[in-house]
Amino acid sequence: MENETSRRGFIATTTTAAITAAGVANASAATGPATPEVYARLGIRPVINGVGVVTHLGGSLMHPEVSHAMEQAAKCFVPLRDLQDKVGARIAELLGAEAAMVTGGCASAITMGTVACIARGDKDNLKRLPDTTGMKNEIVQQKSHRGGYEQQMWLVGAKTVWVETKEELEKAINEKTAMLFFYNEMEPEGKISRHEWIEVGKRRGVPTFNDAASDATPRERLFQYQKEGFDLVAFSGGKAIRGPQCSGILMGRKDLIQGAIPGFNPYASIGRGMKVGKEEMIGLLAALERYLKADHDGEMKELESRVNDIRDGLGGIAGLTTERYMPPIANHVPHVLVNWTPDAFALKTGDVTRALMQGDPSIAVSPFGDRKLKISVWMMQPGEHKIVLRRLREIFTRA
Secondary structure: OHHHHHHHHHHHHHHHHHHHHHOOOOOEOOOEOOOOHHHHOOOOOOEEEEOOOOHHHOOOOOOHHHHHHHHHHOOOOOOHHHHHHHHHHHHHHHHOOOEEEEEOOHHHHHHHHHHHHHHOOOHHHHHHOOOOOOOOOEEEEEHHHOOOOOHHHHOOOOEEEEEOOHHHHHHHOOOOEEEEEEEHHHHHHOOOOHHHHHHHHHHHOOOEEEEOOOOOOOOOHHHHHHHHOOOEEEEEOOOOOOOOOOOEEEEEOHHHHHHHHHHEOOOOOOEOOOOOOHHHHHHHHHHHHHHHHOOHHHHHHHHHHHHHHHHHHHOOOOOEEEEEEOOOOOOOOOEEEEEEOOOOOOOOHHHHHHHHHHOOOEEEEEEOOOOEEEEEOOOOOOOHHHHHHHHHHHHHHHO
16 A cells, blocks of 8 residues: 555656646646647657656756746845855755755766866966866876766866776876766776775875766665765766756865865856856755655656556567666666567667657657667656557557
């Protein structure tokens, strides 16, 4: 009875969040999401999100209490410097960190962490960025951790030093080394574990940074990496936490957070363009407070149910197989993998993804190989997984 209550509560909450966030009075599980007027007049169709918490689809949908908090924040003026301090202190308290700040997304947190480690809060240094002449400006990173976010550090005038082994890491550190950057999602790809990364940083006196953008599931991971010893940890605010998409958390050593803040908005410094407003600060705090109290067990049971529904519904199609897939680090929630054999279907992955996107309603899923799809049920609204199932059955039975 308790499990059923939790599941019903999750369904009711996510339904309300979807309708409130979109401004839709009615969303039908049979036809997919209705189109809000603000999008309809631009010719934009809503998408059933079978990819997950990704930026190119808008991250996630905010819960009603988050939208309400942002609406309240928008109704008056406040000193942004004071607000950043107060919100940062509250986030640090909630997550057990020395200090924290709100950034304009996780990519912004990477930049501001780099600012902290290079300029170290020195006013003259901050004014000269991205000219890092005379400053420590080298960032050490594993080659296997090249995820496309290096430019967030290069913006500050940093230079990347690439390594592959622990021995190379030791040799790479010198008087110019400002930071050791670790891309959490790609830990399995590298030869140096995060524990070894932390140990070397501590022993050599170099700050360590962990980009854990999409790794807030399970909730304990919000606390884990700083407890392990990373000097700075960054999370996206608009993914699992379901705050504003243009928000992020940078937390860690107090001296480094204090060194990052004067390089950020509203100061006339290198981070000015990564502006985060009073609405995003309050919205992120509201989202984090909700996330830490949420019924995650009930949510997980609902996601498992959606995965089972899709697998069961596709189970009778010859030449098609499915499996439950749980990413080990980032987006650690249940997914569905759909795989088919070339002798049964001439379709390739691109054929299926295009058919889903071009249909009505439009459905986005992830390619996962030549004849394989990955479907995330995480950000689907109640009933949408059944639409995805129906469309997949139509595509493959017709083929």
